[in-house]
Amino acid sequence: MKALLLAGGLGTRLRPLTENLPKPMALVGNRPWLEHLIVNFKNQGIQDFVLAVKHYSNEIRNHFGDGRSWGVNIEYAVEETLLGTAGAIKNAENLLSDRFLVVNADIIHEVSIMPLLDYHIQHKGIVTIGLTEVEDPSQYGVVEQNGSGKILRFVEKPKRDEAPSRRVNAGIYVMEKQVLEWIPKNTEVSIERETFPLLIEKNIGVYGTTIQGYWMDMGTKDRYRKLHWDLLDRKFSLPLQEKEQDYGIRIGEGTKIGSGVLFVPPVLIGNEVHIGDRSVIGPYAVIGDRCEIGHHVRCSETIMWNDCKVQDAAQLKNCIFGYGLELGSRHILHEAVMNRTAGGMKG
Structure with a gap:
């Protein structure tokens, strides 16, 4: 199974740190986060990676090359124009396996992939979304599920007392390649706001399960500090x-x-x-x-x-x-x- 790492975002909220740098290349514990991510997945048995890149893509290419220094294989899917999360996945179609992992590469986490994959195989749907529980769901797109874990709808930034759950999209997915039939080519498409709701509406089989372990969106300077303090306090066990x-x-x-x-x-x-x-x-x-x-x-x-x-x-x-x-x-x-x-x- 290949892993597609979405590494093409601008990282505007971390500027000026990311003024000339892809956000996944920001240092976490003195090493680029993207390096930590690849090594973590390699240790879980994933050898083949596709990196979806756009902004300052040479920073990533020059650092990783073909991946052999890390004992993995790396290919690149380059966006010529902004394509959004779903568009970036569609752009990498020719490089992907029949079943593949998708990860937003600027999300900090220590997630075990096998439970997510096992659950995906068990429910036989075409998408499994890794979910994480947050204290305040009003800042996120919250999922409503039935008893089998099937996702019924997303509720975007609900009032705290009206949220159907505290489970939100963690930016980690297992997908069957047929999902790509629902994404148009060369078009900017959001997987969160467009593709997933469409698949749910068509009752094609979108499921979710809660991931275990540390999770942090490092998209702001305050969160970037917080994840480092968590690292130093050993709440986040990054090697x-x-x-x-x-x-x-x-x-x-x-x-x-x-x-x-x-x-x-x-x-x-x-x-x-x-x-x-x-x-x-x-x-x-x-x-x-x-x-x-x-x-x-x-x-x-x-x-x-x-x-x-x-x-x-x-x-x-x-x-x-x-x-x-x-x-x-x-x-x-x-x-x-x-x-x-x-x-x-x-x-």
Whole structure:
């Protein structure tokens, strides 16, 4: 079975971090999320992938190539124009197997695929939608199901006390290829708002089952922070390359730490990082590979991507830095989101 990863979205709500980067390539725990996703599925037995790409597709192609470095096979379906979620699936039709997995590649999760596949085979429908339960369903499209799990309708952003359930689309599907007969070619089509409701109306067989494990839509800066704090708090058990030196303190290879440096856990420090004397790092600090932190720096509740430089005596709290950002000495920044390539800062 092939896995189709939808990786062509703009990621507008994460700008400026995604100004020149596909959202699934945003770093999570110091590695691109799309890399984590492919490795996770490979460990569950999936070897063949199709990546649906559009915006800054070369960033993905250059990183993964044909997949052999990860022990998998990767093919690409490139959108020349915006096609929406269903249109992107239709665009990959010639590369897909008779039964295939579809995953929104910007959703953060740790999902076991086999229970979803087993349920799909059992009910003999043509689509199984992975569902997740949320506390507040008023921000999502909520499903109503019958006793066998068949989806009867979607209710878009219902009032909290009027929602038929708390189950929402998790962005993970098992599909039979005949679904593609219901999607027009070269047309922008939403699978959530158009294709699934059409299939339900025609009574073709759309089922849903609740997935187990961590799930987070990282589409906003607040959620992006939250998933990292969950990672550091071990609520999200993503495998990390950095080794734990002490409880809650993970440090990568080749990192040099000055005298008197204080780590306040939890923290995650990447490879080949330099941290100057008497700096205080943490709590809740994620520092990417090859970053240089000056002397007497204070850094907490902050995520820093690779190759950043922070000069002496700077103070950072609740910040997110994109690749290669340089911050002068004695700067004080709270709740900033910055990216050098985007040339700007947003709170």
